[in-house]
Amino acid sequence: MARKTGDKYQAIIDAAVKVIARHGYHHAQVSKIAREANVADGTIYLYFKNKDDILISLFKEKMGSFFETTHHHLNELDRAEDKLRELIHLHFSLLSENRDLAIVTQIELRQSDPDIRYQIGVTMKRYFQIIDDIVSQGIEEGVFRDDLDVRIIRRMIFGTIDEAITAWVMKDQKYDIVSLTDSFHSLFVNGLRAR
Template identity: 40%
Template sequence: MPKRVSSQGGDKRNRILRAAIAVFSRKGFFNSKVSEIARASGVADGTIYLYFKNKDDLLISLFEEKMSEVVADVIQRTASGGGALEKLKIFIDNHMDLLEREAGLIEVLQVEIRQSSKFLKDYAPVKFFDYLDVLSGILEEGKRDGVFRQDLNVGVARRVVFGAMDELSRTYILSKKQKFHPSITAGEIFRMLSEGLCAQRA
């Protein structure tokens, strides 16, 4: 299990991760062969087992490491927003933007990790909760500042927001002929969530 090779081989682990993202996103975890990932990353089958315990570990590592970056990044970005509403806007924009910047990664996170709890007996996707927590923070702040309704149930609201973004992501990923642009859609989602569907307040 090489830690970090001084010469040129230092990126081998990353090459494998990148290839895994590509392959998993294309064919799904269960239909992806380790040998394919090996081929795609230009290493031998056995080499993968020098860097990862097994195929499951490859998926988990991928999730943990990449999701960490995503979470750190979105925390950074939203911090620059003035109020809760602006932060929410940034959060949503960022999420939809990821679709273009990291299409394969998002696809894996979206589809494969979801059902991971089914086959990865004990694994809890902590990083995913970190991501949701950022959203909770924004919503709490908005309540505190009177921007959002006082009776907002943050536990439900964070899921509503995430679910909306997530579903649009899926639509984007699955529709071959791109019907819409992520950033434009982000605007629509934001408006819908902040103002609601109704013409008038009841």
């Protein structure tokens, strides 16, 4: 059980992304994922404990590596404001370039047992930490306001990005979301008030 390496492990995860994106969570039977991965039904269980484990692993693998990439990119930059722009840009880019993954993470994987949800939550914490760090840095630099809880600010940033991507996915990705990076950045930093 649960060998975490090998071509088949990756093949099954990629097949799962494809099948779930195309048919929806409720019609993503194990047998369908197996066929897409060119593997027998039983083989799935040599690599994953059960069906939930496929979904948890999928999220950890795909999002985990995205978070790593983000972390490294941000380290190249100095100012909190620039880091924030880069974060928005990377988030929009990644999901633009992976439509299937966007559908799965924004829509299909939101349905799940407490188990899966819990595991997703654990993985997400790393991302929240990255955002919190940017905000804290901005406050220290004196360019971000210091009268609000960091978590409130983080929720605005994450909630807005998340909602924007979900809307983009729902609209069948008809517009270029990456080009909206600066609008969102400016909205965060300058707020709603006319000036």
